[in-house]
Amino acid sequence: MKTYRREFKKDFLWGSATSAYQVEGAAFSYGKAASQQDILSENSLFCTTETASDHYHHMEEDVKLMKELGLKTYRFSMSWPRIFPAGRGEPNPEGVKFYHQLIDALCEAGIVPIVTMYHYDLPWKLVEEYGGWLNRKIVDDFANYAAFLVKEYGDKVKHWITINEQNIIYRMWTRKNYIPEELQKDEKLRYQMNHHYTMAHAAACRAVRAIRPDVMLSGVPAVEPAYPRTSSPADCAAAAAANMMRNYFFIDPYMKGSYPVQAMNYLEDQGLMFRMEPGDEALMKEGCCDFLAVNYYHSVCAKACEEDAVRADTALNLYGIKGSATSFETAPGLYTLCKNPLLETTDWDWPIDAEGFSYALTDLYERYGKPMMIAENGLGARDILTEDGRVHDDYRIAYLRKHIDALHDAVDKGVDLFAYCVWSFMDLMSTSNGYEKRYGLVYVNREDKDLKDLARIKKDSYYWYQHVIATNGRDL
Numbered sequence: 001m002k003t004y005r006r007e008f009k010k011d012f013l014w015g016s017a018t019s020a021y022q023v024e025g026a027a028f029s030y031g032k033a034a035s036q037q038d039i040l041s042e043n044s045l046f047c048t049t050e051t052a053s054d055h056y057h058h059m060e061e062d063v064k065l066m067k068e069l070g071l072k073t074y075r076f077s078m079s080w081p082r083i084f085p086a087g088r089g090e091p092n093p094e095g096v097k098f099y100h101q102l103i104d105a106l107c108e109a110g111i112v113p114i115v116t117m118y119h120y121d122l123p124w125k126l127v128e129e130y131g132g133w134l135n136r137k138i139v140d141d142f143a144n145y146a147a148f149l150v151k152e153y154g155d156k157v158k159h160w161i162t163i164n165e166q167n168i169i170y171r172m173w174t175r176k177n178y179i180p181e182e183l184q185k186d187e188k189l190r191y192q193m194n195h196h197y198t199m200a201h202a203a204a205c206r207a208v209r210a211i212r213p214d215v216m217l218s219g220v221p222a223v224e225p226a227y228p229r230t231s232s233p234a235d236c237a238a239a240a241a242a243n244m245m246r247n248y249f250f251i252d253p254y255m256k257g258s259y260p261v262q263a264m265n266y267l268e269d270q271g272l273m274f275r276m277e278p279g280d281e282a283l284m285k286e287g288c289c290d291f292l293a294v295n296y297y298h299s300v301c302a303k304a305c306e307e308d309a310v311r312a313d314t315a316l317n318l319y320g321i322k323g324s325a326t327s328f329e330t331a332p333g334l335y336t337l338c339k340n341p342l343l344e345t346t347d348w349d350w351p352i353d354a355e356g357f358s359y360a361l362t363d364l365y366e367r368y369g370k371p372m373m374i375a376e377n378g379l380g381a382r383d384i385l386t387e388d389g390r391v392h393d394d395y396r397i398a399y400l401r402k403h404i405d406a407l408h409d410a411v412d413k414g415v416d417l418f419a420y421c422v423w424s425f426m427d428l429m430s431t432s433n434g435y436e437k438r439y440g441l442v443y444v445n446r447e448d449k450d451l452k453d454l455a456r457i458k459k460d461s462y463y464w465y466q467h468v469i470a471t472n473g474r475d476l
């Protein structure tokens, strides 16, 4: 660990995060209608959204645990179909009330609520009605939903995040969105869908600011800095291209209100250019964010690739067997991703790279110059509840320690950082691996196919993070 020359801010928001469909449960009750995640998870190899961590019924207990942990902020998402079962029209009073109760409980506990408006759970009704995100109609519906949230909760919530991980939504488009099978190979449509997200974000910012110019807005991309596989100029250019196509292409619209030219030229040359409508460029400028929230899990490694290479996605390692991810994302003529031989990985082949965290934060701060928050950072692992009734997750403590150390390094280098959220507060259903892969500081006693008693059990990492918060990040 290094010697720090600068402290975290006095009012630094030490936090933790979750998302609605991954924790709430009560997926089809209290007036909530299905989301696309409820439907997609019906065919999951792991578990469904029906109960998840049953946060809906354990909300008060969960907030008590947050308070005891000493959290200064809790980032959670609101479920669009819990608020508007049909995507628009009449709100569901029970859903609206649930989030008031959660926000009130947090405020009473002295915890600042930070709200994500959208974390993959689109009302299924809108998929049935017009294809969801594939249709431009979504832009107005999302803006109306965003405006409603800020009207309803804007007195109590200052920081709002529009869309969670638009770049991952693009990258894993058939997992994060319902895409009919016959369309799944349509690469141009995939970019078109991404543009609808960009415009929905911008339209939401405009609608929200018209109601409450005092709220603070951001989107939240997952940032994955790309390193060159070797120091050859071709590999260095490949890494720069990977940063452009995988990070800046998604973040520039939020921070600069435009897509980067290089990326647009590439899409045009590849026959992948999406349709922009008159007025889009002006509206994108209205989507510029007040701060930049990012999620960070790992870096990637890139090498040069021929123009006639075949476009491909990285194959997911779904079973947590180290080394089983063998095919990698390829953008013809730009880059192909590859394993970084210098980094350890998790069982799911995610590289562990704390230095990349500091590197990414300093790079983004230099590029955009806005205050930053880390909306997610954490380790997915198979946790074991031992006979002493504890979870000894020293591997998670080691991961978080290194990453908070890197965060401190970024602060030392001058990054204006105001919040950090561990993913996740409690165990939740991982987006691809259910309860096989856990992230929580608090263990939830259930398995994918056995609900057990859903008891909350504080892991060793909970106690460790409690001390980190108490010392404002000085003692790791």
Ligand code: BG6
Binding pocket: 019, 022, 164, 165, 168, 222, 295, 376, 380, 423, 429, 430, 431, 432, 433, 437
């Ligand atoms: C982020 C998402 O991509 O990564 C979370 O915002 C997700 O929803 C987290 O849980 C970890 O990914 P996974 O697939 O391991 O759950």
